[in-house]
Amino acid sequence: MSSPHTDDTNWDPLGPSSAAGQALVILYPQNAAAKLAFSNVVDFLQEQDPISESIRSHYAKFIWYAEQQTSDVDVARLVHSQRDVSSSSPSSSNNSTLNPVDIWTGFYFLDPTIPPTNAFQGWAIGRLSRRHMALGQSVCDLLLTTSRTSLIARRHAFLSFSKETRMASVSLASGSLANVNNYPLTSVEKTAVCAHAENSIFFEDLRYSLDYTPYCYSNDGRKVLNTYLTRIHGDDQPTKEALLATPTPNRNSQTIGSYTITGANLIGMGSYGRVRPATGPNCAVVAIKTMEAKPDRLEFIQGKVDMVRFITTLLETSNQQNVLRCTEVMHMEGTNYHEFHMILQPFVDINLMRLPNVTHWTKLELILKDCLQGLAFLHAHNFVHTDIKPANIGLVNLQLSNASQEALADPPLRRLTAVILDIDSIIPIPSGYTTIPAMPGTNGTIGFHSPEQESSEFDGRTDVWALGVCFFRAMYNRLPWFINQSGNPWNRKNPQRVQEQSRFHEKYTEAISQIQDDKHAGRDALRDFLTAAFRFSSACIRGQTDQRPSSADCLISLIQKSDFIRSRDAKEEGRRAQPVVVERLKRPAEN
Incomplete structure (x- = not known):
């Protein structure tokens, strides 16, 4: 639709009084072919044919154009060259000899309050279909061209907003080619994100700039977009923390490769x-x-x-x-x-450091199981992480505000998942050996190191000790002991080693007592893991001098002792055995 009649030459087409005032993104024609096609679309919208009035009204909802035409040299040159080709009589293309060509200028816009025909797919982009128009049907929302000879398909592509990033995205429909910021789309399986403030998009030979509007950067604009996506996807959306990583693109964003x-x-x-x-x-x-x-x-x-x-x-x-x-x-x-x-x-939005101390034990069990699975895999391939700590345990799909609630017995599509981070700190066990020599004060965070990692030689079971320290903190909101470089009780070069070991054993005894005195219902499997993880040969408590179990043994023990884990695993296995149409499901993240 055009701008309202006004004598104000500074009238803002994206201002609050404009039809595009609540647009989140706009699609500007950039090259001569796109500008000419846009102008021809406006001519079509201005036709006075009552038979196609409803079709034209539909296309007009997504377009803004200026009240008056303007002359464009590039379009004039294009029209001139097209006439030369059709007449087979080439002539000079000097700008001074070109007949001026007046065109309508403007842009297409996406406003969630003016939804597309199919909200789940997004705003369909294509060319005019005379056959469908005769049937009173519009095959697209953003009409790029009215030309039957155009390479643009009747329904060429879709413009939508990604629920994962809240950014605009482009996907092919039946069209054969699109290109977003030099990223080619050649099949319907591909989707491209518009991650820049200004994005270059080709649909065949028509080039556009997709820009985010000032309204999109506003709180009101973000609320409108969130409401729109929630209406489509329900609760099947990223956590608030994950969305903080993908704000509306700004003009100063850095690019590394693609x-x-x-x-x-x-x-x-x-x-x-x-x-x-x-x-x-x-x-x-x-x-x-x-x-x-x-x-x-x-x-x-x-x-x-x-x-x-x-x-x-x-x-x-x-x-x-x-x-x-x-x-x-x-x-x-x-x-x-x-x-x-x-x-x-x-991408990991939060880590174990941010886990609330009121987190329900069922979620702690899920996190522990995932951590043990990751460590067991590394250890089976003779790798030791060496720096397991809360900051290096990532949590995906955890709703922090609902951490205290029991985990769902029926796993959601966006299940809570723990991921071992900082993988470049991993050390391989040398070929032909079963342990790694201790390197006191290096390779990790001393307060989470096992005694053997600082004093003699170690294997994957040092990661089990460190994981125990992490979960003690998660369960009791404190570290079981505090060790720094100067007070390292296991470093043989520490002159205060004997005194520091005495202090450690005191803290160690307090920690084991707190675990054993924990009467919270449902936490038996977690408590058993902690006491097993803290075993070492010089322990001052009977039973704690036994050999510490491996990560694989701890995983087996957790599954055997946790009714919740076994029930949940059975349901996940059952789901994997059944075909699921993921697109249409509305399932929340872990809550």
Whole structure:
């Protein structure tokens, strides 16, 4: 629809009084072909044919155009060249000899309060179908062209908003080609995200710019979008924490390869680099870990990257989901240092550090099971993490506001999942050996290290000890003991080692007593894990000097002792055995 008649030359087409005032994104024609096609669409909308009035009214809901036509040199040149081709008599294309061509200018817009024909698919983009028009049917929402000779299909593509990122996205319908920010769409299975403030989009030979509006950045605009997506997807949406990683794109966003950094802040610092949220061209939300290596550290960092790639191959082969994966590595050489950018999935919105101390025991069991599965996988392949701590245990699909509620007996589609993070801190057990020599004060966080990791030699069971410290904190809202570099009771070079060990045993006794005195219903399996995880040969409590079980043994024990875990596993197995149409289900995240 056109702008209202006004003498104000500064009238804002996106202002509150405009029909596009609540638009979240706009699609501007950019090249001459798109501008000419847009103008022809406006001519069609202005026709006075009562038979097609309802069809024209539908298309007019999603378009804004200026009140007056303007002359466009690029369009004039295009029209001139088309006439030359049709007449087979080439002539000069000098701008001064071109006859001016006046066109309608404007844009298409997406406003959730003016929904598309099929909200689940999004706003359909295509060309005019005279046959469907005769039947009183509109085959698309955003009419790009009225030309039958155009390469644009009757229903070429869909524009929608991703429920995972809240960003605009493009997918093919029956069209053969679309391109978003140089990312080609060649099949209906692909989707591209518009992760920039201004996005370049080709539909065949028509080029557009998709821009986010000021209203989209406002609180009101975000509320409108949330309401719209909730109406479509129900509770099947990311957590609030996950959505913080994908705010509406800004003009200063950084791009690394084909990925756009979306979060304003770091989401973490790993052992060897910084971690930031990003969006891939295919709508995937990822984390990018950037590691810098000076020439003297290049071989070491390259070795870390190669190890992470190898572990990812193992994870993918076994479909193991509880350890972070590296799906891509970009190596950028610099004059003074090299940068390695590792693309990590899944994106993790929160970690165990943020787990409320009122979290229900059923959710703690789910998290523990996932952690043990991830560690058991690593240990089975002779890898030791060495730095298990709350910050390195990621939690996906946990609604923090509902953490105190019992986990659903019937698993939701977005099930709570724990993921082992900081995978570049992993150390392989040398070939031909079963343990790794202790390196006191290195490779991790001392307060979570087992005694043997600091004093003698260790294997995967040191990760079990560290996991026990993590879950003691999660259950009792405190660390069982505090150890720092200067007060390390297990470092043989520490002159105060004897005194520090005495203090440790005192704290250790208090911790074991607190576990044994815990009478909370349902936490038996968790308590048994803690007491087993804290076994070591020099323990001062009877029974605690037995050998600490492996992660695999702890996992078996947890499943045997937890009725909830066994029941939940049985239901998940039953669901996997049945075909499920995921698209139409509305299931919440873990609550």
